[in-house]
Amino acid sequence: MSNYYIRIRNAELAYPATTYNALTLKEEVFKFFRIGKPTKLLYDIHAIKNMTLDINEGERLGIIGRNGAGKSSLLKAIAGIYPLQSGSIETSGKIRSMFELSLGFEFEASGRENILYRGLLLGESPESVREKIDEIIAFAELGEFIDYPIKAYSAGMLVRLAFSISTTIRGDILLMDEILAAGDAGFQVKAQKRMEELINNAKIIVLVSHDLAAVEKICNRAIYISSGEIVADGKASDVVREYRNSMNAGVVK
Amino acid sequence: MLDYLNGIWNARHFWRHLAQAELRYKFRRSKLGIIWTMIYPLLLTAMMAVVFGSLFKQPVREFAPYVFSGLLTWEFLVSSVIGGCQSLLVSEAYIKQYKHPFAIYPLKTNMVNIYTFLLALPGLALWILFIRPANLLVGLLAMPLSILLIFMLGWPIVLVVSFLNLKYRDFGQVSGLLMQLIWYGSPVFYDPKMLNSPTLIAVLELNPVTHILNLVRAPILYGQFPALMDYAFVLATMLFFYLLALFMIWRSEKTLIYYF
Structure with missing residues (x-):
């Protein structure tokens, strides 16, 4: 039995349409009294359908698929940010998610203070x-610049800071939405080295990427997702080949 | 439930520092900084005491601290109900990055609010020291509990309005109107005794805001402990908002993320 794992059982995730349909109290009241023109109702977006998946220690899982297939939704569900309608996701190990890195800074606070806030946000x-x-x-x-307020930073500096914080505070399970590259040419070399180090140290990696070459290089297992369902699961190179074939053939379910 | 509380406790460093950051930012922006927070209600009080004092024919010396204590507490309620609406919205970036219980963001807002409330208290204490020094002892004895109760009351209120505002983005306007209405029906800048109408006084007795105000006024203005009735009303209001908050957490915390 390994210490670190992700267990997904019959997971269903749908973005409820109510969030798009009624947005104001006024609309809610009007709807109740049946006044105003009826708006066209939108339907739930079913992002993940009855998915069962086990990810064990030592696995580096790549998730591939077309836009809107449910890749990022799956990642955020594993991180616990998006709740499931039914089914379960169980994880063991400290999760470090690396998405929306440059969000969540306090712009009036200094870089130093922001490092603290971000660290605390991540549970340190x-x-x-x-x-x-x-x-x-x-x-x-x-x-x-570390003692200047963040609002004085250039975009590149902000990304460098975000990258540095997110990669220094480690976890056992690493969730990544696309491989991160940050900063100018010089920094990118450093960043890449840091990423490799991070990948080598993590117990489990889940990587969502459109960069198939990177998935083949980094991952030892991959799943191919289409409309919220796993179409193929296996060795990264095999799954990538299958995905390429289906793309070329234009067969997309 | 226990898990939820545990989550709030585990994130304690995070929300504590967020509250500090917000306070520091709030005071950094103006040259007068913290002083401004203390002076603002004083100036407002001076204005209202003169205007309403002459309107209701009240001596300013007595009427000013009455208005002041009312405004302080009222401002706290306003920042809970109206300001609190933004509590979750402004934390979107955090919420989308890491799963903490949503309740920590209203808690943070509430800490900022109570701190602002506390900062204005010395001004009131100073005033009382001059006109009623004898009240200070009872004030020191009774105020800690009053402050604690007001703090405990603020949290579920902010939680409820911030949840509602996330679902219904026009809730902010509604809450503004609501507070305006409550403002007229609350003895913030007038003393019920001035009204000469037993019915109105009876109605005011049923308004929880009257009793929340009494938590501060009884000890500081009159040198008495708040009446049991005041505590009872405040506790009942608290219970109501805590139950409502729990209901909302249970009902919508899971889907709330989709409303951003």
């Missing part, structure tokens, strides 16, 4: 963030 204690803060600052190469 103030002490453990303080231990890592010098490493984060050094890696982000922000120099004296």
Whole structure:
């Protein structure tokens, strides 16, 4: 029995249409009294359908599929951000999700303060963030800017800071939406090295990517998702080949 | 339920620091900083005490602290009900990155609100020190509990309005109107005794805001502990909002993420 795992059982995830249909109290009241023109009702978006999947320690799983197939939804469901309608997702191990990195900064606060907030958001204690803060600052190469408010940062600096924080605070299960590349040419080399290190140290990796070559290189297993269902599951190279074939043939369910 | 509370506890460093960040930002923006938060209600009080004092023929010296204590507490309620609407919306980026219980964001907003409330209290204490120094002792004894109750009351209120505002984006306007209405029906800037109408006084007795105001006024203005009735009303209001908050968490916390 391995210590780290992700167990998905009969997972169903749908974006409820109510969120698009009635957005204001006014509309809700009007609807109740049947006044105003009836709006066209939208339907639930069924992103993941009856999915069962086991991911075990040592596996680096690539998730591939066309846009809107449910890849990112699956990733966010594993992270616990999107709730399931039914079924279950059980995880063991500390999850580190790497998506929407540049979001969630306090723009009035300094870079140093933001490192603390982000660390705490990710479930670290103030002490453990303080231990890592010098490493984060050094890696982000922000120099004296670290004490400036974030709003004074260039886009590149912000990405570097986000990248540095997110890769310094480690976890057992790494969830990635696309391989991250950040900053200018010089930083990208560093960033790539850091990513490799991260990938080598994580117990489980789940990577969503359109970069098939990267999936083949990094992952030892892949699943191909189409309209919320697993179409193929197996060795990364086999699944990538199957996906390429179906794309070429134009057969998409 | 226990898991949920546990989640709030585990995230304690996070919401505590967020509250600090918001406060620091709030005070950093203006040159007068914290002083401004203390002066603003004083100026507002001076204005209202003069206007309504002459309108209702009340001595300013006595009427000013009455209005001041009312405004302080009222401002706290307004920032809970109207300001609180934004509590979850402004935390979207955090919510989409990491799963913490949603209740921590209203808690953070509530901490900022109570801190602003506390900052204005010394001004009131100073005033009382001059006109009624004897009240200070009872004030010191009774106020901690009053502050605790007001803090405990603020959290579920912010939670309820922020949940509602996320689902119905026009709830903010509605809550603004609602508070305007309550404002007229609450003895914030007038004393029920001035009204000379037993019916109105009876109606005011049923308004929980009257009793929330009494939590602060009884000890500071009159040197008395708040009446049992005041505590009872406040506790009942708290119970109502906690139950409503629990219901909303149970009912919609799971789908709320889709409303951003």
